[in-house]
Every structure is written in structure tokens, then in C-alpha cells.
């Protein structure tokens with residue numbers, strides 16, 4: 080294939096196995112694809128649950144779904160992007176089903192196939208390993224734990240040249256998820272109360288967004304004291320360590336009866352149940368934390384019914400990335416969304432250390448520097 084090139088990539092070869100840095104080969108861009116020279120890629124909890132096979136992405140695979148880089152070349156059907164553009168890579172969507180056409184690409188009918196399928200949706204991969212064997216790829220329509228990645232024009236979001244590109248990758252997933260859940264899905268109101276169950280990268284992005292939205296009571300709940308401390312610096316008005324305190328009582332006491340809005344990002348069903356219990360009348364719970372497939376959680380039906388409460392699942396902050404990611408960049412540049420406070424940089428070669436630091440709660444949002 081013309082335009083194919085040697086790349087270095089982090090490969091997951093088996094369930095719960097460490098990432099292995101390997102030499103591989105990536106084909107050139109076709110159709111509406113863009114070839115991106117990756118500058119840096121965020122590591123998201125979702126990469127780790129796929130490494131550990133909570134979601135059945137076929138292995139061996141190149142993961143990575145918070146890529147940021149510079150367009151190197153474009154396929155013949157790319158309309159607007161051109162070589163040299165700075166882009167943030169986000170999730171894949173087909174672009175023509177009803178949810179995509181309605182501006183809800185995160186609920187694309189083909190979302191699982193396009194983001195977790197491990198190929199282009201038609202059984203073809205674009206990467207081969209040093210032995211010439213295919214590696215599963217197209218993870219979130221990018222597989223950006225690599226020096227170069229192929230995305231499609233629809234999921235490569237142009238960002239201003241004057242923004243710090245190496246920092247921006249997480250806007251494509253984890254940060255967009257927390258901020259979008261608050262601003263797009265829950266539509267947290269000025270003067271309202273908001274409780275973030277989980278103060279990881281997603282939960283703290285939600286805290287910052289709740290402050291942007293004008294919520295006046297912002298509660299962060301976690302079990303790691305340093306994360307709660309940071310939550311206070313980023314806009315939380317209260318914090319609850321759920322290892323030491325009864326969360327339901329605490330949230331009800333702080334809010335005077337229950338939270339108006341809440342977001343669950345721990346991926347733990349018992350935390351979700353508690354969060355629903357601690358909603359106020361007409362309160363809304365957004366669910367973004369991802370447990371193993373098949374996990375169930377329980378709640379008191381009459382508590383939901385009589386209080387007019389609601390629970391909704393949220394993918395990727397339900398954003399239109401072309402609109403929302405540049406907005407987050409502007410909020411960052413204005414000092415109103417300081418997500419750089421969550422970040423620690425690692426070289427790509429230290430991806431396993433980054434993963435371990437993330438799991439142990441030492442690093443909130445690792446970003447792997449690639450170029």
C-alpha cells in the first residue's frame with residue numbers, strides 16, 4: 080500500500096498483560112481518513128478496562144483514544160482538514176444514522192463497532208506487526224498509542240495553533256466526558272447543587288464544569304484525600320471521603336435534602352445506588368463510570384418515582400466534538416477550565432508506569448509524550 084510507514088506503537092498482546100513497545104507498519108490514508116503524527120496521547124481508564132478485557136476488544140491490539148497531533152497527510156475524500164492542521168482525536172461515529180444526524184454521535188448505532196470493534200468495521204485492520212501479522216486497531220477510530228495514527232475527518236477535531244497541543248488529547252475523551260455530562264447532558268444550572276461521585280479525571284472535569292455553569296454547591300466524593308484536596312482547588316465547595324463518612328447523610332446534609340444534579344464516575348454499582356438515594360426532588364443522576372458488562376445496580380423504585388428523580392447514561396458527554404472541544408480550549412485559555420492541573424506527562428516508553436500510577440491514584444491524567 081502506498082503511503083505506508085514504520086511506526087512505534089504500544090501493543091496489548093493478552094488480557095491483563097502489560098503494554099509492549101513494538102515496531103509496526105501503518106498503511107496510508109484512504110477515503111476520508113487523515114494520517115496524524117501523534118504529539119501526545121492521554122491514558123484513560125477505558126484503555127485499562129479494555130487491556131483487562133471488561134470490554135471484549137479483540138487482542139492483540141493498539142489502544143489509545145485521547146490522541147493529539149498534526150495532520151501529516153489526508154485521503155482523497157477529506158474536505159476541510161489539511162497537512163499541518165493541529166487536531167484532537169475523539170470517538171468514532173458513522174455520521175449518517177439518526178443519532179449522528181441529530182448531533183448525538185456518542186449514541187451512533189455503530190458506536191461499539193466503530194470504537195471497540197478492533198478493525199474498520201468491515202474486518203480490515205491498518206497496522207501490521209514486525210512479523211507482518213495484523214494488529215487490531217481503529218480503537219476509538221484512532222489507536223493513538225503510536226507515533227502515527229489514522230483517524231477519519233469526522234473524529235479529527237481542528238484546534239487553534241496557539242493552544243498547547245501536547246496537553247489537549249484528553250479533551251477527546253475523559254475531560255470531554257466529565258465536562259459534557261455537566262454542561263450538555265445534565266445541564267447543571269446556575270445556583271444549583273451538584274455532587275460528583277468520583278474525583279478522578281472525569282469527576283474533576285465535571286467539578287470544573289459545574290463551576291463554569293454557576294452551581295453554588297459543588298460536592299466531590301472520593302476515597303483518595305489528595306484528589307479531594309485538588310477538587311477544592313478546582314471549584315468544589317465541599318468534599319466527602321466516603322471511606323470515613325456516610326455519603327448519603329453527608330450529601331443530604333450539605334444540600335439541605337439532596338443534590339439537584341449528580342454524576343457517577345467511579346464505575347461502582349454501590350456508589351451509584353448511594354448517589355441515587357442522595358438526590359433531591361427532581362434530581363438527576365448521570366452515569367458515566369463503566370463497570371464490567373452485565374453489572375447491575377439497585378435503587379428504591381418509589382424513591383425515584385415519588386421524587387420525580389431520573390437516572391441517565393451518558394457517553395462522551397453527549398457533545399458535538401467539533402463544537403465542544405474548541406469551547407473547552409477557549410475556557411482553558413481563559414483560565415476558567417484549568418484541566419492542566421490534572422495532568423502528568425510520561426514518555427511513551429513508560430506507559431506501564433503511567434497505567435500503574437493511574438490505577439494507584441498517584442496520577443490523575445497521564446499523558447504520554449510521543450513526538
Ligand code: NAD
Pocket residue numbers: 123124125128252253256276277278279280281282300301302303306321344345346347350366367368369370393394395396437440443
Ligand atoms: P479514575 O480512575 O481517574 O477515577 C475514578 C475515581 O473513583 C478515582 O478517583 C477513585 O479513587 C474513585 N473511587 C473508586 N472507588 C470509590 C468509592 N467507593 N467511592 C468514591 N470514589 C471512589 O477514572 P476516570 O478516568 O476518571 O474514569 C472514570 C470512569 O469513567 C471509568 O469507569 C471510565 O472507564 C469511565 N469513562 C466513561 C466514559 C463515557 O463516555 N461514559 C468516558 C471516559 C471514561
Ligand code: ZN
Pocket residue numbers: 123124125126144252253
Ligand atoms: Zn476514554
